[in-house]
Amino acid sequence: MIGSNHLFKYFSHVDVCYYHSDWHSIRVKGQFPHHAPSHLEVLTFQTFEPTEVKICLYQPSYRGCREESYKKVDILLLLVRYDDRGGSLDKLEGSLPFPLECIATSKHNMTSVVTCSAILNPGRYSVIPLSFKNWHATLSHESPVPYVIGLFSAKVIEWVERAPTKPGYLSESLFLLARKEGTLRSFNHHLKLYDVHISRSLWFVVIENHDKFYHYRISIDFTGTINLKLSRNGLQIDDYIPPQHRQVLVVIFPEDEQNVIHRYQYSIKSQPCMHNPNGEWGSFMSPSPTDANRELHSPRHLV
Incomplete structure (x- = not known):
């Protein structure tokens, strides 16, 4: 058994790992990925009886790394439940069915x-490992950041x-998280907005248009916020839902x-309209989506 004095004397970095002697573990x-992928890869599992689980998402730490080669990203775990009546994978599409419930984050x-x-x-x-800042990697030749999921x-x-x-x-999955953890702001009977503050360093906004006939123009201005970066290309958003x-x-x-947004200050406006600015039915987004964020921000049908 090594004492704490020797531990701090001979080791500059220490990783503490979860351990339970009589539990089952899988890693x-x-x-x-460097962007919001269209086909996200997740970890799936099945339980046949009630059980307690603990899930850990690890990324490389300073231990064993050279200072100049160490790249740290933001990390987040989502645990969701999905329907398995069709089997492990969707037989028609060869992929998982959509989740039904957000269990934990x-x-x-x-x-x-x-x-x-x-x-x-x-x-x-299914367990969804996420890193949002990593989607904005400026160098396409950078090596992907590895991770390990520990399931106990x-x-x-x-x-x-x-x-x-x-x-x-x-x-x-984010829609489910918004309904579970978000703060609901109803503009009217048809339009609902969810503010979801995961931490002081991550926040996202979800909008739902329940109207059967009208588009809604949503304008958000973040220019008064300090130390902020958006998944959209700009601080002003003007979308038609x-x-x-x-x-x-x-x-x-x-x-x-520093991983802290120093001050939140934004304004949001909504306006019903019969069509988008092109005089057509359908979505219109400004700034326009890019290959890196189209999968995340494209409108989806209410369920």
Whole structure:
């Protein structure tokens, strides 16, 4: 047994890992993509009896790394439940069906590990590892940041595997998280907006248009906020949401390594209209979506 004095004397960096002597554990490796992927890869598993689980998402730490080669990103875990009546994968599309419920989420941090815990009923679940800042990597030749998911459970879990998802899986998961954790702002009977503050360093906005006939023009101005970066290309957003659609309007996170948005200040306006600026039915987004964020921000039908 090594004493604390010797530990601090001979080791400059230490990683603390979760351990429970009589629990089951599985670890799976992966890599964070440089953009919001159309086919997100998640970790799926099945429980056959009620069990407590603890899930850890690890990224490389300073331990064993050269200072100049160490790249730290923000990390977040989502745990969602999906319907397994069609089997493990959707037989028609070869990918997971959309999630039905957001069970738990970790803290959002730029640390070497984040965790979330839950007591699960029998069913099928997926673990979604996320890194939002990593989507804005400026150098396309940068190596992807690796991660490890550690899955710890009191009872045996089965069918643990990495699986592809349908386009829209990430958006659908964030919609569920918004309804679970977000602050609801109703502009009228048809238009609902959710502010979702995951932490002081991550915030996103979801809009739902329940009207059957009218588009809604949504204008948001973030120019009064300090140390802020958006998943959209600009600080002013002007979108037209089609009838019976919902959309992740924007994801907001800090611009620098302090990982804190120093001041929130924004204004939002809504206006019903029969069509978009082109005189047509359908979505219109300004700034226009890019290949890096189109999957995340495209409007989706209400369910």
